[in-house]
Amino acid sequence: MRMALCASLLMVISSLLAGCGERSAARAAPEMIADGTWAGIPKTVREDFARGVNAANWFTHRGDPKLQAGWPDASDFAQMRQLGLSHVRVLLDPEWLSVNAAHPRFLDAGLQLAQDGRMLVILAMQPSSEFKQRMGKDDAAVEELSAIWTQLATTYAAVPVDRLVFEVLNEPEIEDIARAMRIQRRLIDAVRAVTPGRVVVVGGAHFSDVADLAALEPLDVRGVIYSFHFYEPHNFTHQGATWGWPMWMVLRDLPYPSSPEALAPVVPKLAEIAREHAAWYGQEQWNRAKLATFVEKAAAWSKQHRVPVWCSEFGVLREATPPASRRAWLTDTRSLFEEQGVAWTYFDWWGQFGLVTGAPGARVIDEDARAGLGLGPS
Template identity: 45%
Template structure:
């Protein structure tokens, strides 16, 4: 059965279960076009370009890429960019099942600019925790978002061909309920598939789409899907200094990678008393290349068992509270471990707390140590 829609009271209504994407046996790896798989090999997240548009702290010249930035990204070796797109911003405020015409055109022109710079664009729908919870628990709202996706995918696929554009239906469906997450993925992916039959679609596991969630996912029947995961292990290292999430992260700083109890011990006196046990335990865990490899082996095994393509769509480390040498060592180990397992990757992020650039458009300062750790070339001089 195909995705069927009709107009009623000036909005799209979903009328069918997306049997096309019902759970079942995995599909062959070759079903995802070879050119898409090649371009997914290494990429960068552009996290603040079309998300947080109402946040006055997101100054465009600092956080948005321009034409020169995109050309630079391609020249140093990136093959794709991942663009989170905020649901509330792209939706028509009068009817959330439709796209806002002006915003949709602005976004389409940005995707066309990416394609013009020979980069694959991966469009990723993102939203608030409350909105995600509503999608997961409220079927009419889930159908409304699917109708929005249908309209967006139809417009974008008409302007950008399948070898230059991929659709990722939702970013991090933050729920413990794996079945609800699968239902959301199926509904949204079904809408996209009907609107864009030839374009590749990305789905992921529940919660924060980590390795453990990926390996519990049963592949769908659709043959042109990529399965993504995020990798931030160990979180106390990659998120030290983070002002979001667990409050303890903001109190951690200077944790080394690799870690041993002896390396961490001199740092303890400089940390808040309540942070010291967490830092001490991090040292005792002895995080190193072998420990990261054991986690990523789970992904390689799952991929081999199911015969479907996987992709690490986020990995990175906060640079504010981390010694550059430790951050570069972690990036190098993670990147090379992914490549050894033939898992494509996307660094998080372009700018800001995990970024590879500082400064405004036209005055970028590139993190050459991070670029080297990612196996990329040196940026051209401005």
């Protein structure tokens, strides 16, 4: 992977994200920021972190024509604001950024669109799984990604700290927890050497779930937000997925909440290899109280260490999930976050988890997702 970028390819655009513009319409509830865990984070960042959405496939998987059709335009950010969302998390593939001199300019233009739409941007680094595995063993790979962050931090050094946040590594996928944190600390150092006041985000060592968060010892660095992802239980949220565990492809129509009685009419209709897993999902009896044990664990970790936590991804695949169940899971999960003072970012704006369907300029809001997320009128 050719990760090094010439500074000349990343021209500093003085107007990019400059100025704060109109402040966010959506504000964090006072209880979200009153317990001291968000100390050291600028007030406007705290406020804008309350509710947001991912734009996951905008600067990743750029070669997929099916995803290109969904890239957002100015109307998308206006619609996000109307719904009450105040930030957008943008995943970035560093290999794509580095292989063509024009690609940094595409990123500049995209971030400018989000700024013009008055959204706080969280720029999250998403290398391939293969590159992450290299970083888990090879310090040279870490330095390659560090160089990318140095260039990005330099390019966007003039951007106000309350308009752009850097998430140094999405889902590290590294077994060695201590090494995963050393890597993220190295990436933070690369950013802070250029922009000392920039807010940064780190996540747990593997796929950044609640257990990964709870296993962390916070870094001795101020201005850090700790993220986790929430897709519990995966057999429900990922039913019908065409990636990951092959069993997800044959699971469908699983209801939420789950119980043996609720699954009884569903199990016989599934492929035989999936029936045992679906029946077990019913026996586990997933409901709001069970989800609460996970959210409360994340909130307790935050309070124990007096550092901010943020759920940067949560959602349910649309196509194979009963709509009422998807709405119920989103309602329970989102309300638990808000009760526990956890900032959240829905996954995703468009696509298989999407809050919207259709093309830019003609988006249709998924009413089950909108209602579950407690957002404004469609």
